[in-house]
Amino acid sequence: MTDDRSLERAARSFIEPGPTRAPEAAVAAALVAVQTTRQERDLRVPWRTSAMPIPARLAAAAIALAIVVVGGAVLLRPTGQPNVGGPSPSPVIAPSPSPAIAPSPVPSPTDALAALQAYRVARDAICVSASQQLLTLNAAGDAASTPAEHADVIARIIVLGTTETNQLAALDPPQAVAEEHAADVVHHRDSLALLGQIEDLLRQGKAAEADAVDRALGTAISSQEEAFQQRYSLADCP
Amino acid sequence: MDRDLVERARRGDREAFTVLVHQVSDVLYAVAYRILRDSGLAEDALQNALVLAWRRLPHLRDADRFEAWVHRILVHACYDESQRTRSWTATVRALPLDGPAIPDGSDAVADRDELERAYRRLSVEQRAVFVLHHYLGLPLVEVAELLGIPAGTARSRLHYAIAGLRDALTGEPEPIVQEGRLA
Numbered sequence: 001m002t003d004d005r006s007l008e009r010a011a012r013s014f015i016e017p018g019p020t021r022a023p024e025a026a027v028a029a030a031l032v033a034v035q036t037t038r039q040e041r042d043l044r045v046p047w048r049t050s051a052m053p054i055p056a057r058l059a060a061a062a063i064a065l066a067i068v069v070v071g072g073a074v075l076l077r078p079t080g081q082p083n084v085g086g087p088s089p090s091p092v093i094a095p096s097p098s099p100a101i102a103p104s105p106v107p108s109p110t111d112a113l114a115a116l117q118a119y120r121v122a123r124d125a126i127c128v129s130a131s132q133q134l135l136t137l138n139a140a141g142d143a144a145s146t147p148a149e150h151a152d153v154i155a156r157i158i159v160l161g162t163t164e165t166n167q168l169a170a171l172d173p174p175q176a177v178a179e180e181h182a183a184d185v186v187h188h189r190d191s192l193a194l195l196g197q198i199e200d201l202l203r204q205g206k207a208a209e210a211d212a213v214d215r216a217l218g219t220a221i222s223s224q225e226e227a228f229q230q231r232y233s234l235a236d237c238p
Numbered sequence: 239m240d241r242d243l244v245e246r247a248r249r250g251d252r253e254a255f256t257v258l259v260h261q262v263s264d265v266l267y268a269v270a271y272r273i274l275r276d277s278g279l280a281e282d283a284l285q286n287a288l289v290l291a292w293r294r295l296p297h298l299r300d301a302d303r304f305e306a307w308v309h310r311i312l313v314h315a316c317y318d319e320s321q322r323t324r325s326w327t328a329t330v331r332a333l334p335l336d337g338p339a340i341p342d343g344s345d346a347v348a349d350r351d352e353l354e355r356a357y358r359r360l361s362v363e364q365r366a367v368f369v370l371h372h373y374l375g376l377p378l379v380e381v382a383e384l385l386g387i388p389a390g391t392a393r394s395r396l397h398y399a400i401a402g403l404r405d406a407l408t409g410e411p412e413p414i415v416q417e418g419r420l421a
Contacts, residue, residue, distance in 0.1 A: 007404055014353045014403075015272055015373045022267035026281040030263075030288035031256055037289055039250055039296050131250070138249040 036230040038238075041214050115174035119181075120234055122171055127237035130164040134238050147210070151202035154195055161192050161238065168237070180228050187225045188237070244301035247292075255292055262305065263288070265374075266312050272369045275358060279319045287315040306384045313366045313385060320362040349407060356406030360399050367395040 137160065141153045165188040173181040194213065201210035229236055239261065246254035266287060270280035291308050298307055357365065370381045382392035 007400065007407070010349070010353065010407065011368070011372050011400065011403060014350065014357070015369060018268065018271050019277070020264060020268050022263040022284060023277075023281055026267070026284055027259060027263045027288075030285040031259060033285070033289045034252060034255060034292045037293055040293055041296065135249055135251060142245075142249065 033230075036226065036233065036236060038226050038236055112174065112176060116176065116232070119171065119173050119177065120232065123168065123237070124235040126164060126167045126171075127235045130160060130238055131236065133160055147202040147205050147207045150207075151199045154199040154202065158192055158195050158199065161188070161195065164237070165189055165192060177232060180231070184225055184228050184237075191225075239302070239305050241301045244298070244304045248295045248298060248301065250296075252292075255295070258304070259288055262308055266308065269309065269369055269374065270312055270316055272373055273313070273316045273362060273365045274319060275354075280316075283312065283315040283319045286318070287312040290315065306380075309370075310384055310386065313370075316366065317362055352406040353403055356402050360402050361395075364395045364399040364402075367392050368399040371396055 134157065137153055137157050140156075141150065144150045144153050165185060168181075168188060169185045171181065197213055198210045201207075201213065225237065228234070239258075243254045243258050247258055263284065267280060267284050270283040270287075271277060274280050274283060287308065291311050294311070298304060357368075360368070366385065367378075367381055370376050370384065371378060376384065378392050378396065379389055381396075382389040385392065
């Protein structure tokens, strides 16, 4: 059994058995993670974005929401305002595209869930719309062959991004995410400033410097945005 | 592999990437399992590889190379998983094997157990070359290209992998097989 040919056969018959189908749960989990994961930038295609979310992401979002609500119900209660007299029924706020939620001094888990859901719906609407428009611009970026053409595409992206960021800034997030939302808006503005620098460098014909700026700064900013999105299962917001 | 799908995914189209994932995940998992010999580790390697592939896809210059490119990411994910569990695998090696059971005679089963033990003693780099060559059927030159290593290194890793398995079957003393030398 130990001559070369028989060893070859033994090796093949040894390695052949085993699973040939990937577990569906593992694939689904990866695809859920992809929904909140941003692609690395490449100056050939300067700004990356998401497409429409898939049902699997919504399932993950529901789980994440449940965790946030259960864990945050107590934390959300403003300090110094004990719930004297026990819990009272709070008006249920139906999910709505409008992000404006009436402040409640003692948000119940239902309130918190509704507020977060409303926030997600409003934010995702902005982000998904921008993402779809960005797919077209990314295709234009692929077709660009000179630094000046890249700069033109980036200029259009900056216009789109400015609109998107202003819309995000106009949202009224629930208390649970207000701080992180504000930081996210700042990150978006930082990204736009970064793109402005890159555009300037490209217009000067300094493609290598533009690429270096993108790599040095872009990843850090993107990862901060991405962490926020993953924490609350929000759509990727370019 | 549909080049248009790869291009769309490279531009950020998650729906296109989802289609790609369904096209490649079975073979990626099969390869990961055979390198790691553990379904849990293989699942982790697959998930990490798919997410990393999405993240890095904009850097893929040639859409026609997607399949080889994603295999390379998977193999590196297997390396990472192997590192993560190195501390406990030494203990596991001494335990009864839980590999896939196949109908066989007692001698064949004994041979197979010996092979399994010998295989798990190989380095993960050696196992990767072995799987890509003997399971996927890739020529060594392509294995080397896929892994980004010199052809001689791929040949050396396969040589030591085969030597380790041969020793297991002949019952000869089993040296600790390391790349490029015998310790």
